[in-house]
Amino acid sequence: MYPTVWLIQLAKKTKFIKRERKIKPDIIFWSLALGFCDRSQRTIAGFKRLYEKEANTSLSDSSWYDRFTPEFVEFLHKCVIHGIEELEKEPGRKLSEKLGKFKDIFIQDSTIVRLHNSLASKFPATRARKVAAEVKVGVMISAIANGPKTVALYPENTAEIKTLRIGPWIKDRILLVDLGFYKTQLFARVEGNGGYFVSRIRKNMDPYIVSIESGILEKKREEFIGKRVSELTEQLSGKDLDVVVKIAFKRRAYKGKQRKDEMHVRLVATYNCAEEKYHIYITNIQKDVLNVNDIAKLYGARWEIELLFKELKSGYALDELETKNVQIISAFIWTSILTLIVSRRLHNFVKNSLVDAEKKVRYTQLLWSKILQVTHWIY
Numbered sequence: 001m002y003p004t005v006w007l008i009q010l011a012k013k014t015k016f017i018k019r020e021r022k023i024k025p026d027i028i029f030w031s032l033a034l035g036f037c038d039r040s041q042r043t044i045a046g047f048k049r050l051y052e053k054e055a056n057t058s059l060s061d062s063s064w065y066d067r068f069t070p071e072f073v074e075f076l077h078k079c080v081i082h083g084i085e086e087l088e089k090e091p092g093r094k095l096s097e098k099l100g101k102f103k104d105i106f107i108q109d110s111t112i113v114r115l116h117n118s119l120a121s122k123f124p125a126t127r128a129r130k131v132a133a134e135v136k137v138g139v140m141i142s143a144i145a146n147g148p149k150t151v152a153l154y155p156e157n158t159a160e161i162k163t164l165r166i167g168p169w170i171k172d173r174i175l176l177v178d179l180g181f182y183k184t185q186l187f188a189r190v191e192g193n194g195g196y197f198v199s200r201i202r203k204n205m206d207p208y209i210v211s212i213e214s215g216i217l218e219k220k221r222e223e224f225i226g227k228r229v230s231e232l233t234e235q236l237s238g239k240d241l242d243v244v245v246k247i248a249f250k251r252r253a254y255k256g257k258q259r260k261d262e263m264h265v266r267l268v269a270t271y272n273c274a275e276e277k278y279h280i281y282i283t284n285i286q287k288d289v290l291n292v293n294d295i296a297k298l299y300g301a302r303w304e305i306e307l308l309f310k311e312l313k314s315g316y317a318l319d320e321l322e323t324k325n326v327q328i329i330s331a332f333i334w335t336s337i338l339t340l341i342v343s344r345r346l347h348n349f350v351k352n353s354l355v356d357a358e359k360k361v362r363y364t365q366l367l368w369s370k371i372l373q374v375t376h377w378i379y
Contacts, residue, residue, distance in 0.1 A: 001086045001345055002029065002079065010082075016075040023067060027055045029079065029338075036316055036332075036339040037373040044068075044328065068327045076334035080151060083341035087145040090348065095143065098294060102196065103172045105143035107302055108164050108181060110136050111309045112156060113333065116324045126157040137318075137333065138163035141305050146365075147344035148308075151337050153330070161186065170195030174285070176302050184249035188263055191284050198283045198299050201267065206230050207245035210264055213287055214242040233269060233278055240292045241269035241278070268292045307366055311343075312336055315369040343372050 004026040011017035011025035031051045036042060048064045095102060115123055115133035125132035134156040142149040154163055160180035171194035177186075182202055190197045206228045212221040224232050229245060248262045266285065269278040270292060281295055290298065312318040318336045321329050347368040 001083065001342070002026075006082075007079075010078055011075055014071050014075040014078060016069070016071040023059075024055055025075075027051060028067070030054070032076075032331075032335045033338045033342050036335050037369075042317060042332075044323070068325065068331050070327060073327055073330045073334065076331055076338065080334055080337050080341065083338060083345075084145075084148055084150070087147045087341060087344060087348075088142070088149075090345075091144045091146070093144055093146050098290060099174075101172075101289065102174050103144075105174045105176065105298075105301065106140050106149055106170075107143075107176045107305045108138070108140045109178065109302075109305045109309075110138040110154070110160060110163055111313070111318075113137055113319050113321065115321055115329060118324050119326070119329075122326065123156065135329075135333075136163070139305065139308065140164075141308055143301070143304070145344075146348055147341060148337065153333065166190055166193060166195070168193055174198065174298070176299060178302065184247050184263065185252065187265065187282070187284070188249070188251075188261070191263070196283070196285050198281055198285065198295060200299070201280045201282050205247075207247050207267065210244040210246050212243045213266075214240070214292070229267060229269075229280070233280075236269075236271070236278075238271040238273070240271065241267075242287060242292050243267050245282075247282075268295050270296045308340070311366055311369045312340060315366070315373065316340065340369075343369050346372065 007026045007029050008017070017023060017025055028051055031047055031054055035047055035050045044065060045061075048059060048061070051064070052058055095105070099105070112134050113136075114125075115135060117132055119133035123133040123135050125134040136154040136156050136158055138150075138152045138154055140149040140151075141147065152163065161183055164177070164181055164186070166186060166189040170190055174196045175190055175198075177197065177199050179200055179202060182199055187197050187199070209224055209227055209229060209232065212224060212232075229241075229243070232243070233241065243266075244264055245267045246262050246264050248260065251259050251261050265282045266287070267280065267282050269280045271278055279296065281299055283290075283295055285295065316336045316339050318333065321332055323329060323332070344365065347365055350368070
């Protein structure tokens with residue numbers, strides 16, 4: 001995945017290494033990528049000791065500290081991009097038969113990383129009551145690759161919708177988003193590029209019904225056409241609902257003008273007995289592909305990205321960056337993503353190597369990250 005020759009070439013290309021002396025690109029890469037699993041060593045001094053042990057050399061503190069430069073950050077960033085591409089080449093999962101017509105499932109979300117308060121002027125935290133510093137890490141994960149598809153850093157006050165750009169890459173793929181990304185313009189762009197989406201619907205949204213697929217007797221369906229969804233759900237008595245609704249929205253402004261438009265989408269509702277309310281989703285996936293319960297279960301897969309953030313924070317302590325140095329912070333963030341990528345690659349290898357199906361269930365991604373934390377010395 002990361003051949004020594006490739007790491008050396010990249011180090012020279014990014015100008016992280018200009019002349020090969022005591023610092024070896026491959027050893028510093030693996031010292032950080034695997035050493036980041038160990039909380040006790042996740043300091044500049046700790047990584048220095050690990051590097052010296054693996055390289056069988058000694059370095060002055062200043063020589064080591066000065067290696068954390070913008071060029072080194074770029075080197076790590078390029079390694080992340082390469083790792084994501086490598087995960088795509090050897091898929092860790094296969095979609096179920098029902099999802100066979102789709103090429104992949106993407107889940108987009110972001111998490112906030114707290115920084116040292118002294119960096120508040122450079123990374124201001126807009127939601128904190130007192131002076132604080134935070135950065136937003138936006139991540140899209142791929143179900144097929146069993147890992148990240150894209151990773152980017154943003155100011156904490158960046159709106160979620162601005163961390164996601166839709167293009168031709170979404171064709172024949174499903175995008176699962178939460179309410180932070182809810183925007184009809186976005187759904188229209190996904191559909192316009194040949195992609196599919198599933199989202200919860202906002203509480204204040206109550207669209208008009210165009211047609212009813214199921215949830216009410218056929219002879220009564222006509223009386224609800226043209227009415228709002230809430231008027232129908234009040235009479236369902238806990239039954240699932242599958243309808244087509246129309247949603248009005250404004251297109252992007254062009255030459256100072258914005259034209260109004262509308263799109264028809266599928267709306268499905270499942271009743272949650274424990275909460276005594278409907279969970280309502282909108283999608284453009286057809287009924288003959290996924291039924292109401294399938295859509296609800298598919299949206300439940302969004303929990304995958306929450307587990308990924310938990311792995312980054314509880315496993316690799318992404319939210320424990322106490323340094324005041326901006327370059328070190330950036331390097332540590334990219335290193336945590338590298339550790340995640342290496343962990344997922346090893347997880348895929350181990351999982352696919354096990355013959356016993358029962359054993360495969362035990363090696364969840366989160367459990368595997370914990371195993372990696374106590375076996376990183378393997379390098």
